[in-house]
Amino acid sequence: MQSATTKPRVFSGIQPSGGLHLGNYLGAIRNWVRDQDKYDNIFCIVDLHTITVPQDPAALRENTLDLAAVYLASGISKTQAMFIQSHIPAHAELAWILECFVPMGWLERMTQFKEKSGRERERSSAGLFAYPALMAADILLYDTRYVPVGEDQRQHIELTRDVAQRMNQRFGELFTLPEPMIQAAGARIMGLDDPQKKMSKSLAAEAPGHAIFILDAPEVVRRKLARAQTDAQPEVRFPAGPGVTNLLEIYRTIQGKDWATVEKEFGGKSYSVLKTAVADAVIEALTPIQQRYREIRTDDAALVQHLRGAAERLTPTANTTLRRVQEAVGLR
Ligand code: ATP
Ligand code: LTN
Numbered sequence: 001m002q003s004a005t006t007k008p009r010v011f012s013g014i015q016p017s018g019g020l021h022l023g024n025y026l027g028a029i030r031n032w033v034r035d036q037d038k039y040d041n042i043f044c045i046v047d048l049h050t051i052t053v054p055q056d057p058a059a060l061r062e063n064t065l066d067l068a069a070v071y072l073a074s075g076i077s078k079t080q081a082m083f084i085q086s087h088i089p090a091h092a093e094l095a096w097i098l099e100c101f102v103p104m105g106w107l108e109r110m111t112q113f114k115e116k117s118g119r120e121r122e123r124s125s126a127g128l129f130a131y132p133a134l135m136a137a138d139i140l141l142y143d144t145r146y147v148p149v150g151e152d153q154r155q156h157i158e159l160t161r162d163v164a165q166r167m168n169q170r171f172g173e174l175f176t177l178p179e180p181m182i183q184a185a186g187a188r189i190m191g192l193d194d195p196q197k198k199m200s201k202s203l204a205a206e207a208p209g210h211a212i213f214i215l216d217a218p219e220v221v222r223r224k225l226a227r228a229q230t231d232a233q234p235e236v237r238f239p240a241g242p243g244v245t246n247l248l249e250i251y252r253t254i255q256g257k258d259w260a261t262v263e264k265e266f267g268g269k270s271y272s273v274l275k276t277a278v279a280d281a282v283i284e285a286l287t288p289i290q291q292r293y294r295e296i297r298t299d300d301a302a303l304v305q306h307l308r309g310a311a312e313r314l315t316p317t318a319n320t321t322l323r324r325v326q327e328a329v330g331l332r
Contacts, residue, residue, distance in 0.1 A: 023189035023199035073292035087311035090318035094137035136160035171328035192228035195242035
């Protein structure tokens with residue numbers, strides 16, 4: 001099925017599982033803002049996925065609104081569809097049907113489940129196990145062509161394609177097959193405390209100096225950068241070690257400069273000069289986002305109304321797909 005516009009449909013799912021960090025911004029959100037006019041986008045805040053691991057209810061509510069506000073503040077246009085997954089019941093309904101067509105063996109092979117359940121497998125929720133079927137439902141409900149994800153989610157997109165193909169073979173053309181859209185050379189920002197590890201929400205929860213959050217105040221940004229790991233050299237020299245390379249990568253990505261330019265700019269300079277320049281660049285990039293974020297969060301009712309409105313507009317599309325599937329399997 002074709003969407004109403006001729007632009008390809010893109011579905012992005014983001015978990016409201018905690019504060020977004022500089023890696024999320026430079027590696028993902030900024031690119032989505034830049035490319036938003038090329039696609040027919042759906043931005044989904046996947047709260048049903050987030051409860052597959054224990055959450056504090058008040059924090060989940062707060063993180064959900066925060067995520068929506070940060071997206072808008074970062075420049076995602078209000079004309080783009082952005083909604084909360086649990087506001088459209090068809091996601092959970094289609095997920096159930098898909099679960100009945102996904103063999104346990106496929107789910108057991110999922111790397112994310114193995115990693116997240118770890119040694120607590122017996123105690124982890126059935127929802128965590130079935131997570132990929134819900135993700136498949138998100139994508140398939142809207143006849144999605146492309147799904148922007150990190151490399152770690154490729155396996156879930158494969159499973160989505162596999163279950164869609166399996167049902168298409170059995171019942172006729174029910175679903176459009178989606179493709180992953182993986183950034184060829186997106187910035188890969190590393191942890192400030194350990195530049196061998198990718199900056200991530202989960203590591204940030206354990207180590208306060210690991211990540212700069214999009215909503216960090218300027219003095220917090222400066223403090224975290226002042227403590228960031230550098231090299232064991234007296235000044236910036238090339239080839240630089242991972243810590244200095246990461247700081248230069250942050251600076252370079254924000255400023256849109258190439259490597260040769262930043263090497264000339266910082267070669268022979270002290271680490272404190274470098275760190276001050278990085279802090280200035282980060283603060284300059286984040287300050288307008290934070291200002292808009294604060295404005296948006298002064299009116300939560302309007303934000304919720306915006307999200308509800310998008311869900312209402314998308315519901316007929318989601319329900320059309322759901323009905324098609326229900327009829328095919330004999331539920332209507
Ligand atoms: P978690 O720790 O829960 O896995 P995360 O911080 O790694 O979370 P995701 O929610 O998995 O972030 O990713 C959201 C988006 O941000 C994805 O498109 C992902 O590729 C991108 N992203 C995440 N971390 C980085 C990073 N360090 N550098 C660049 N892009 C990143
Ligand atoms: N599993 C994804 C989040 C996610 C998603 C989706 C991404 C849920 N549903 C649909 C793309 C499309 C993650 O953890 N990043």
